[in-house]
Amino acid sequence: MQEVVDSNFDALYPQIENAVNNANFITIDAEFSGIYSEEHLKHSLFDSLNDRYKTLKKNIQQFTIVQFGIATFHHVPSENVYKTECFNFYLFPKSIPLKNRKISWQVTSLNFLCKHNFDFNKFLNDGICYLNEPDEKLLKDYLTQGDLANILEHLSFEEEVELNEYKNQLSEWMARSEQTTLKLPVINPVLQYILHKDLRNNYNIWTISDTKSMSFLKTIPDTQEYVSKQENNLEEILLNSFMRFSKIFKLLSSSKKFIVGHNVLLDLMFIHQQFYKPLPDSYTEFKNNIHTLFPKIYDTKFLSFKLRNLYKTEVNWKQNSLNILYEYFTTTGRVLSFNSPNIVLNEECSNQKSYHSAGWDAYFAGCIFVKMAHLFCVKKFGTGLEERIVTHSELMSSVKKFVNSINIARSNEMYMQFDGEDPIFSRPEWxxxxxxxxxxxxxxxxxxxxxxxxxxxxxxxxxxxxxxxxxxxxxx
Amino acid sequence: MQEVVDSNFDALYPQIENAVNNANFITIDAEFSGIYSEEHLKHSLFDSLNDRYKTLKKNIQQFTIVQFGIATFHHVPSENVYKTECFNFYLFPKSIPLKNRKISWQVTSLNFLCKHNFDFNKFLNDGICYLNEPDEKLLKDYLTQGDLANILEHLSFEEEVELNEYKNQLSEWMARSEQTTLKLPVINPVLQYILHKDLRNNYNIWTISDTKSMSFLKTIPDTQEYVSKQENNLEEILLNSFMRFSKIFKLLSSSKKFIVGHNVLLDLMFIHQQFYKPLPDSYTEFKNNIHTLFPKIYDTKFLSFKLRNLYKTEVNWKQNSLNILYEYFTTTGRVLSFNSPNIVLNEECSNQKSYHSAGWDAYFAGCIFVKMAHLFCVKKFGTGLEERIVTHSELMSSVKKFVNSINIARSNEMYMQFDGEDPIFSRPEWxxxxxxxxxxxxxxxxxxxxxxxxxxxxxxxxxxxxxxxxxxxxxx
Known part of the structure; x- marks a missing residue:
């Protein structure tokens, strides 16, 4: 699994793009900073799906995805395998001008992530930034209209203090003639932008930056290529530094690939509010938006209920949480899913696969998706299938009727249907x-x-x- | 400086208590998770103090102190020094039953703390818990009334999952006869409490715990002493684990020592809401509460304005932020404060003194307090004072008229008076x-x-x- 952070994002992007574009399906998983803002949220069997959506919306609004996992699965028929690449993104919202960004944590979620070895220092120091569409527009307009004075006016107090420190160091350095270059640990992209602009325009000092520092040069390097490379549109560079994970979101959505997740409703709601738009009041609008963004979604939790109904006692997992299902298919379930495609990681895997790391959870969801699809296939085509290799189309056609059916918690019958009307509940009357x-x-x-x-x-x-x-x- | 965390708190407490009780004065400083919840909070010269209090209250409500610094200063006349002990507490609110605790962070505050090497892993994994008075009462009542079933009902989903994992491991272990002890990484004090109760009462298994784990013993140890030590009131142990920093707050308040801080208003407001009670709507009530808790407070930022007025051009710091003042008194200001008491740390100091670590900032505030008090003393008793050693009483009497006058931001004339009516402003009319x-x-x-x-x-x-x-x- 690849850990993707701000400092290696640009280097890894081509690999991610390639993996997404070549995938037969893509699994996702997210870790959240919290999910309950109320004291005691209890979902009730009296809730309608509309009620449920509204309650969830209200509760998750202040929280964010802090880690996002993507696993891509590419079928290789000759080997009867899905080759998979797996990425684990740490997400951290950089401060933007005009917007006082905040992160809220539920203490129990923090404890949960601590317990599962979430690396908070990596998250804080090297997390990848994102904007949703309204914030992207806000920043774009601001950069188009705004002169430097306007940007300076919207700095936070801490940013002002930091900028002044750099300016003091720069004046001192400029006054001394012996040193031709100076390197400063400027991380904040807005401060980088300001210093680029200011030093280049007002002092004829050349400037270079990466995600962790800025260098200042008294002499502009000779080579034309070098200068032109650095003379890129600074506004665009700034905007891109805020949009890194939004780029991944757009890549996923525009790929129109099958998206698979386990118990994926909350993931979809968080994705909507964090990378697309604030959640709408209307439940139908939410469903339509998600369906436009991701037209083909499978929820492995939903599939697991259907599979159990189909197989009855043959399938005997105790619970259908992600880890229990994955363990089922790697132990007792192996016989049942005999000759199903294997999952092969496309890389040497040094770090241990662990639950509740978003990257690995995406991987696990993909594994159980393949195994469950295979079992649906066996029922569909008969047990003779065990003797031949199943095709990807056969696998997908066997789960086709479950596309866009999304599980909701505290129910094994109710579900949301994202590409049409929700089902009429077959629940017992009150x-x-x-x-x-x-x-x-x-x-x-x-x-x-x-x-x-x-x-x-x-x-x-x-x-x-x-x-x-x-x-x-x-x-x- | 001593780093105080949950796991060394009990061991360090006697030293802290002793240092507080022997101090002539105590300095405090706090680092916050955020201070602005609004998009663009700007204090205005049109604000009344009452307006200012209300705005600050609204803005800080959702944020918390994440690090608290205490430095104790004890005068040794024969050596013309203040001996100081310095403590840096990481504070983290453990989840309590009946209350869904949250932490909100301002992104700029996170960046600020990252930059100043705040150790987030220490904060999250070993932070010290606290309750304010209403939450203390809530938990006490709950433990007094509540049976185990009631406590189980209020576990969060994550806690339930965790508890079940432990219970599975315990059943397995109990069923196997060979191993006589089992150690599990139970950190959550509520889960510890439940397991203590359950295993002792229902299975005749003996249980021991520390802050990081629990051990389970099939045979109850023989020695009477051992058993009685462990048979302490479990409810009290649980309550104490939540009250660790509240104990420090109560120690500080009950000591009725002089409390010194730099620009201390926000610190006092956060202390009020986090360890005492939610901030009242009434500004006067807030001032009265603080005055009851801490009857004698000095704000070194306020003193610095007064000192500058007194000395005019002789005192020539550029700004009166904590670091600039400290640097002033260790460089150019040394001549002016000649023969003033020295500050000596009571320990070998291996870690570097750094700004924006709460412990060190408390230390710096104490240093400049002594130096400024000495300069007030020189003006009061004449320059002959430079030739003899000043007494602690002389120092304190020279700043006496500034007691409980608290600086407010964006003003060098307005201030809050905590033990009486606020001053009439001498500001220019509009x-x-x-x-x-x-x-x-x-x-x-x-x-x-x-x-x-x-x-x-x-x-x-x-x-x-x-x-x-x-x-x-x-x-x-």
Whole structure:
């Protein structure tokens, strides 16, 4: 897996672009800074999908994706393998003029990421920046209209202090004649932009920058090529430094490849607000937007429910979380998925595969997608399939009817359909329960219904309740 | 300087307590996760102190102190020194039941701390927890009333997953007879509490914990002492693990020592909301609360304005930020403060003194406090003082009239008085300006008044403005 950070982004981009363009399908996963802003968010079986969307929107608004994983899967029929490349991006929102950017963390999410070895120093010092479309426009307009004075006016206090430090060092250096170059640790791209502009225009000093520093030269280098390379549009350079991950988002969307994720609803909502536009109030508009951005999405969590229904007792995972499914297919499930395509990483893999690293989780989602598609294929074409190599088209056609069906939490029947009307729920109707005996309380009521799956109870009058459960039949 | 984190807190506490109790005065400093939540907060010369308090309150509410510095200064007359001990606390709010704790960061503050080598991994993995009074009460009540089932119900999803992992490992271990002990990396104090309770009561397994792990023993150790030590009230242990820095806050407040800080208003506001109570709406109530908590406060930024007024051109620092003042007194200002008490660190200091580390900034504030107090003393007792050693009482009496006068930003005349009525401002009255010539714009207007210090302009009708400036006279 490749760790992608700000300082190696430009070097790795061609490889990422190539992997995306050659992929048969692409898996994604994201780690978030938080998902609950309310004290006690509980999804309820009484929620409509519209309610659910609104609740999630309200809760995730202040949080962000801090790590994004992409794995690309390219089928090689002759070897019966999917070759995969796997990228793990650390995302950090650089401060932009006109906008006081903030990051909110839920403490439990921080603990969770700490536990799973998220590298906070890498995130903070070398995270990749992104803008959504409104912020991109804001910055573009600002750079088009703004003169340097305007930009200076919008610096934060800390940025002003930092800029003044550099300016002091520069004046001192300019006054001394012996040193021809000076290197300063200017990281902030806005300060880089200001110093480029100021030194080149007002002092005839030549300037060069990378993501971690700026160099200042008293003599402009001779070679024409060198100068022209550096004379690129500074506004464009600045804008690009803010848009790095937005470029990946646009690449993914414009590729129109199959996108696969495990329990992918929140990922899609975060992607929408962070790289595209703030989430709309309308649930339908959200679905339409996502469908335009990513016309073909598979949710492996949704597939896992369908597969279990299809195979019943043959398929016997205890839970359908990503790690349990991956472990199932690498242990007991291996026999069942006999002769299914293997997954081969396109690189020497030195770091250990670990759950809850976005890059690896994307990889795991891709692995279980292939294995599950194969099992659907076996049912479709019969068990003879085990003796021959399945084609990529056969695999994809066997899951075709599940495209754009997205799992929602706390339900094994309800789901969102992103390319059309949501399904009519086949959930049991709500029961109206009146407790006549004073010896029965809500806890007992819940206990009594617990064999029908998850139970939600809503009081509506004295000792009267509505009861919702997930299943029509008692679970064994 | 001592770095104080969760894992060494209990070991260092006696030293800290001793240093505080023996101090003649104590300096404090804090680093924040952010200070502006609005897009563009600009303090204005039109603000009243009440306005200022309200604006700051609104802006800092969502942010927290992430590092707290304390330096204790103990006078040794025979050596003409202040011996100092210096502590740098990393603060991190552990998740508590019933409360979804969050941390908000301003991106510019993150960048600032990164630049100044704030150790984020230390902060996240070993930060010290705190509760303010309402949260302390919440947790206490909860632990008093709550049975284990109630606590389990309030776990976050991540905590539930983590607990289940431990329980699986424990069941497996209990089923196997060969191993007598098991060690698990349980850090979360609530999960520790649950496991202590559950294993001791339901399985007759003995449990031991520290801040980083728990050990489980199939045989209860023999020695009585050992058992009784471990049988401490688990509720109290849990509460204490959340209250570590609150204990330091209570120590500081109950010591009733002189508290010194540089530009200390925000520090006091954050202390109030984070360790005491949410900030009240009433500015007067806030001042009263702080005065009750810390009856004697000095603000070295305020002192520096007064000292400069007293010494005029003799004192010639360019700015009165903490680092510039400290550098002044260690270079050009040394002659002026001749024979003033020296500051001696009570320990071998291996790490370099650096600005914007809360511990060192507290230390620097203490150094300039002593030097400035000495200069006030020289003016008071005449220059003969340079030939004898000044006493601590003489130093303190020379700054006595400035006690509880707290600097506010963007002003060298206005200040807050914490033990009484705020002063009547001696600021120039606002001017009403009408621009008759169409060739004059606001920028020129500001330019025209800039020799009177900071200029704020408030439009109130077509080409009519109110103009506020900081000084009556033109600055040279």
């Amino acid at each position: 029961l109206h329960v009146k407790l006549n005996s004073p010896s029965i309380d809500i806890k007992e009521l819940i206990n009594k219904f617990s064999s029908f799956g998850t139970v939600d109870v809503m009081p509506f009058a004295h000792r009267c309740f509505l009861v919702a459960v997930t299943n029509h039949n008692r679970l064994v | 001017l009403h300006v009408k621009l008759n010539s169409p060739s004059i714009d606001i920028k020129e207007l500001i330019n025209k008044f800039s020799s009177f210090g900071t200029v704020d302009v408030m439009p109130f009708a077509h080409r009519c403005f109110l103009v506020a400036v900081t000084n009556h006279n033109r600055l040279v």
